[in-house]
Every structure is written in C-alpha cells, then in structure tokens.
Amino acid sequence: MKHVYLDNAATTRVRDEVIAKMQDALTNDYGNPSSTHSFGRTAKTAIESARKTIAKRMNAHPSEIIFTSGGTEADNMILRCAVKDLGVKTIITSKIEHHAVLHTVEDLRDNGLINLEFVDLDADGTPKQEHLKELLQKDDSKKLVSLMHVNNEIGNKIDVLSIANLVKDHGALFHSDSVQSIGHFEWDVKEVPVDFLAAAAHKFHGPKGVGFAFIRKNSGLGCMISGGAQERGYRAGTEAFHNIVGLEEAFVLAYDNLKEEQQYVSELKRYFIEKVKTEIPDAKFNGLSGNMDKSTYTLVNVCLPVTPEKGLMLLFHLDIKGIACSKGSACQSGSDKGSHVLSEILNEEDLKKPSLRFSFSKYNTKEDIDYTVGVLKEFTLQ
Structure with a gap:
C-alpha cells in the first residue's frame, strides 16, 4: 500500500542528521549537565552551544533562550508567569489560538486572576487591528497580547511586525505562539519588538519533547517549575541533553536550507x-x-x-x-x-x-x- x-x-519526520547527533549524545555524552566533572561539563558546554546557535540566528542574547519540553510548556510558562510575576491583569487574544494558549488564559480567567478579552476577526480569521487598538486603550490595567504568528489549522499569517509595534505603542506586552513559524520563517527579535515566543523542535524535523521559549532580557519573568537552578532559574529539572542537541541540529539545518x-x-x-x-x-x-x-x-x-x-x-x-x-x-x-x-x-x-x-x-x-x-x-x- x-x-x-x-x-x-x-x-x-526527524532528519537523519538529527538522529545521528542524538544517538551520539545518548551514547557518549551521558553526564548530568549540572555535574562539575568532565562528563557533566561536556554536556553543559553542548547545551550552551545550542543556546548560542539559536540566539545568534534570531538576533537574540543567549540568556533569552530557555529550553522547555515544547511549545505548550513554553506558552504556559510565559502566560502564567506574566500574571504571577509581572502583574498582568488583562490578556488579549483571539478565539482561534492554539489550545495551549486558549485553555491557559481561560484557566487564568476562571480563577479570577485576569480579565480576558478576544480581538475580533475578519471573515478569513485575521485579527482586526482597529479592534485590538480599542482593547489596548480600554482601561489602565497592565495588558499582555497573545496572538500566534502562523495559525496551526488554517495557516493564516498575522502581520507580526505591525501588531508588535501597536502593542508596544500602548505599553503592553506581546507574546506570540510561533510553533508553526520558527524553523519555517526568519525571526529577528531586534526588528520585531516581541517580548515572548514559543517554539517546538518537532515542527521542523527535530525530536518531540523539546522546544524553547524566547524571553526578552530583563523581562522580570520568574519560574513556573521550581526545584533547581537549571535554565538560568526559569525551569528546574535535569535538561534533556540529547533532545537539546537534536533541536540545535534541526534548527541549524532548517535555516541553512x-x-x-x-x-x-x-x-x-x-x-x-x-x-x-x-x-x-x-x-x-x-x-x-x-x-x-x-x-x-x-x-x-x-x-x-x-x-x-x-x-x-x-x-x-x-x-x-x-x-x-x-x-x-x-x-x-x-x-x-x-x-x-x-x-x-x-x-x-x-x-x-x-x-x-x-x-x-x-x-x-x-x-x-x-x-x-x-x-x-x-x-x-x-
């Protein structure tokens, strides 16, 4: 058949080169990245190399790249910690976001932590910027806008630069679920004033179970998972080293080609x-x-x-x-x-x-x- x-x-499908890189890591570089001996230092060096590789391509600082288990965790961490640590009281999003965003903001609303607003869409599913502007001007509460760059079901691309500038002009924070975007489109976080992004390796021929969050430097965001100092204190837990080097390889190959x-x-x-x-x-x-x-x-x-x-x-x-x-x-x-x-x-x-x-x-x-x-x-x- x-x-x-x-x-x-x-x-x-995972690229053959990625599988080979991960197999080598699993076979030879099995030290805990938090250990101070040579086995641990080798793993830690590779993780930091991956962080620098991704940051350089996105015109970010390495400290702004935080490895996660994927896009859903990155979205949850950003949205929940923006409320917990940054005093966000209003989240503006759309009704066609991925459930990683929708279910999270609905949970925050249902627990009385935020006011939730939905931006109007046109007939094709594009957010109406005039309505977004109205929502941003509605009151003086601290706001975060969450709109995905590429919709995972209908493929619509938002004008991310225009929306980011609009959000910044109103003193709000901007988060974009870019899971269907990173690895397929160029991202320059110096050009686009986005505060937070989410990515997943398995969307661009990398392994499942690993992704990253872009968290702009000095954002004030805290951790969602506590228990250790890994990932600059943002995410406790021993890093999935083999997945991270696989993510790096997939990321490099995606952008080289x-x-x-x-x-x-x-x-x-x-x-x-x-x-x-x-x-x-x-x-x-x-x-x-x-x-x-x-x-x-x-x-x-x-x-x-x-x-x-x-x-x-x-x-x-x-x-x-x-x-x-x-x-x-x-x-x-x-x-x-x-x-x-x-x-x-x-x-x-x-x-x-x-x-x-x-x-x-x-x-x-x-x-x-x-x-x-x-x-x-x-x-x-x-």
Whole structure:
C-alpha cells in the first residue's frame, strides 16, 4: 500500500542528521549537565552551544533562550508567569489560538486572576487591528497580547511586525505562539519588538519533547517549575541533553536550507491548490490557506463538497488508502468536538461538511499530491 504523510503541521519526520547527533549524545555524552566533572561539563558546554546557535540566528542574547519540553510548556510558562510575576491583569487574544494558549488564559480567567478579552476577526480569521487598538486603550490595567504568528489549522499569517509595534505603542506586552513559524520563517527579535515566543523542535524535523521559549532580557519573568537552578532559574529539572542537541541540529539545518526548502514546499502547496481546483472545483480553501502570500507555505485547509454523513468516513477512507492528514489540530484527535478555529470563520452549511488540513514538508513529492487528490476526487464522486 502506498503511504503518503501530509500531516506535517502535527509533527514532522526527524532528519537523519538529527538522529545521528542524538544517538551520539545518548551514547557518549551521558553526564548530568549540572555535574562539575568532565562528563557533566561536556554536556553543559553542548547545551550552551545550542543556546548560542539559536540566539545568534534570531538576533537574540543567549540568556533569552530557555529550553522547555515544547511549545505548550513554553506558552504556559510565559502566560502564567506574566500574571504571577509581572502583574498582568488583562490578556488579549483571539478565539482561534492554539489550545495551549486558549485553555491557559481561560484557566487564568476562571480563577479570577485576569480579565480576558478576544480581538475580533475578519471573515478569513485575521485579527482586526482597529479592534485590538480599542482593547489596548480600554482601561489602565497592565495588558499582555497573545496572538500566534502562523495559525496551526488554517495557516493564516498575522502581520507580526505591525501588531508588535501597536502593542508596544500602548505599553503592553506581546507574546506570540510561533510553533508553526520558527524553523519555517526568519525571526529577528531586534526588528520585531516581541517580548515572548514559543517554539517546538518537532515542527521542523527535530525530536518531540523539546522546544524553547524566547524571553526578552530583563523581562522580570520568574519560574513556573521550581526545584533547581537549571535554565538560568526559569525551569528546574535535569535538561534533556540529547533532545537539546537534536533541536540545535534541526534548527541549524532548517535555516541553512531555508530558502531552498521554502521554494520546494511552496511549489508543492501551489500544485496541491491548482490540482484541487481542477479536480474538485466545488472544494473551498478555509481561511487564507489558499492564498500563497497571506498564509504559510506549509499547509492548506480544504472544505470538501461532501454530505455530513459521508464525511464521517472520510478520514477513515484516507487512512485505508495510506494517506495521513488531519481534520484539525493533532491535539484535538480523539475528540468529538469540531474545530474551534473553523467554527469562528465558517458558515453553518460549510461547518457541516468535512474540512481537512493537509500539510507539507521537504519529504513530500508531487506524486504524493497526485495520489491524494485522486483519492479525494474518487471519494467525493462516489
């Protein structure tokens, strides 16, 4: 059976070079980075080298890169500690953020710790900056704005520089969940006045279980996990050394090959869009995912002209045919609830139809797309 993996927004295949780097670390560099002997010093040196590598590429200071278990932990640490340590009383976000952000801010609100505001979205899911400005001017409370750079379900890209400047002009803090962005787009934190970012290695061909937070120097943010002085006191616990060196290798390879891989994957997405428009003309692209300029080059979200009853079998049918994709965020798999993102932007009729997210990587081919669209066409015509 043919196997086609088009769920790269959920996680990516780990590069061979990354596996080799991690295997070497697991085999030879097994010292605890906090130990003072040579085994520990070797591991500690490698961690600090990884920190410097990431910081240099992002135009950050090494002390601003804090390793975490992934994007969800980074988001939680930033948001919860902004309330705990920085006196944030109002968080402004959108209803189409990742649940790592939404569930966290809702918990903070439900526990009476913050006032929660949602910025209005246009029909395609783009935050309205005029409304954001109104919310920033609403009162004198200390505010934090949390808006993701690239939406994980519909691929919309926000104008992160414009929004960051707007937030700064109003004396607020700015956090961006950049999990679908880092490793796929350049980030210069000197150019973009963002206070906090979150990243995850497994979104750019690195290992699962590791990521990092960018925390701007002298922010005043404290720790969420206590019990040790690791990660400059931000995150206690013995570092996952093998994962961190894997993250570094994946990060370096992602940016060393960025332009070439952007071009290749962009062409795959463009080809997919054209193929769907030709073969399934009644299909629609959700959000801005069908717009090559206003969405990430890594994914599309397609609403298919299929009845709700028939749509229940679509993912099962694709799986049988060896095609991996998603009906939304991988974090929602196993849930009977529909996409909270699509529920904000689709009309009732389109919400009843099946929508699927197809996401691409350097390991995909046009043959993969031909096969996938052929299977989709056959299913819609049955």
